[in-house]
Amino acid sequence: MLTLPTYDDVCAAAGRLQGYAHKTPVMTSRTINCETGAELFFKCENLQRMGAFKFRGAFNALSKFDERQRQAGVVTFSSGNHAQAIALSASLLGIPATIIMPSDAPTAKMAATKGYGGKVVIYDRYTEDREQIGRALAEKHGLTLIPPYDHPDVISGQGTAAKELFEEVGELDALFVPLGGGGLLSGSALSTRALSPRCDIYGVEPEAGNDGQQSFRSGAIVNIETPKTIADGAQTQHLGAYTFEIIKRDVKDILTASDAQLVECMRFFAERMKLIVEPTGCLGAAAARAMKDSLKGKRVGVILSGGNVDISRLCALLAQ
Numbered sequence: 218m219l220t221l222p223t224y225d226d227v228c229a230a231a232g233r234l235q236g237y238a239h240k241t242p243v244m245t246s247r248t249i250n251c252e253t254g255a256e257l258f259f260k261c262e263n264l265q266r267m268g269a270f271k272f273r274g275a276f277n278a279l280s281k282f283d284e285r286q287r288q289a290g291v292v293t294f295s296s297g298n299h300a301q302a303i304a305l306s307a308s309l310l311g312i313p314a315t316i317i318m319p320s321d322a323p324t325a326k327m328a329a330t331k332g333y334g335g336k337v338v339i340y341d342r343y344t345e346d347r348e349q350i351g352r353a354l355a356e357k358h359g360l361t362l363i364p365p366y367d368h369p370d371v372i373s374g375q376g377t378a379a380k381e382l383f384e385e386v387g388e389l390d391a392l393f394v395p396l397g398g399g400g401l402l403s404g405s406a407l408s409t410r411a412l413s414p415r416c417d418i419y420g421v422e423p424e425a426g427n428d429g430q431q432s433f434r435s436g437a438i439v440n441i442e443t444p445k446t447i448a449d450g451a452q453t454q455h456l457g458a459y460t461f462e463i464i465k466r467d468v469k470d471i472l473t474a475s476d477a478q479l480v481e482c483m484r485f486f487a488e489r490m491k492l493i494v495e496p497t498g499c500l501g502a503a504a505a506r507a508m509k510d511s512l513k514g515k516r517v518g519v520i521l522s523g524g525n526v527d528i529s530r531l532c533a534l535l536a537q
């Protein structure tokens with residue numbers, strides 16, 4: 218039996234993050250309220266440190282290290298926002314960080330990770346298993362492995378974003394959350410159950426990779442091939458053991474959004490709200506817009522999970 222994190226753990230995480238994470242703004246738009254007939258509240262984690270909510274979970278997990286773990290260091294595998302979140306958190310806490318990245322990871326992301334002081338270990342994503350490399354390094358050097366989503370301290374850290382949202386705007390009727398491996402969604406669920414118990418929680422995945430939807434509807438974790446989508450933060454192949462238990466218990470449904478819908482949302486945020494949101498960060502907003510007929514008159518929260526997209530890529534996507 219897994220011991221699942223609780224809202225008390227989210228509160229403890231919020232205490233650890235105090236003075237380190239930004240309390241990100243909640244923004245509204247009359248244009249989108251008119252379009253949907255609902256009142257939407259956007260929690261802007263694209264404006265979080267390093268550009269995504271992942272700082273919350275990573276910093277919380279590393280803050281709990283004991284002296285031995287701090288000395289030896291942390292290891293993780295990721296090519297995206299979790300890598301940068303671990304590297305930044307580790308440098309703030311004076312902990313050595315090793316990040317395992319695929320050889321074809323974008324040079325900008327590799328440079329950002331190194332810039333935060335992380336040691337990058339390259340692997341071949343077609344012939345090598347990153348989790349195996351991580352475990353081997355952890356064992357050999359006594360490093361602590363912090364995975365991107367399936368860890369109680371990561372989940373409780375991610376839950377602090379929704380906690381701040383409810384504390385700022387009060388109870389909501391629905392909350393839309395981007396979904397990859399489920400750290401953000403399950404953490405958000407812990408805060409929602411405590412602060413807005415009647416709120417319906419929706420996880421939103423890329424249409425091309427709906428493993429979470431399949432898992433939710435079948436009751437068992439479904440594994441898929443790495444999906445082809447512009448939502449690179451949600452190209453996960455399966456939910457986690459912890460995240461799935463919480464999602465099964467607390468979430469109303471799992472929805473999907475197409476790449477075209479994501480681009481439409483990126484355009485809306487850039488043009489109308491002056492916000493740069495990465496494709497994955499638009500998942501919740503895209504699903505809320507698509508569901509507007511059943512949201513009329515409701516108060517709806519949407520987590521904009523990140524803003525890390527190269528400007529040239531943003532422009533290319535909008536030009537299509």
Ligand SMILES: *Cc1c(COP(=O)(O)O)cnc(C)c1O
Nearest residue numbers: 298397398399400401450522523
């Ligand atoms: C990682 C990530 C997600 C998905 O989060 P999970 O905890 O894996 O579900 C969503 N949006 C962005 C911007 C991310 O970096």
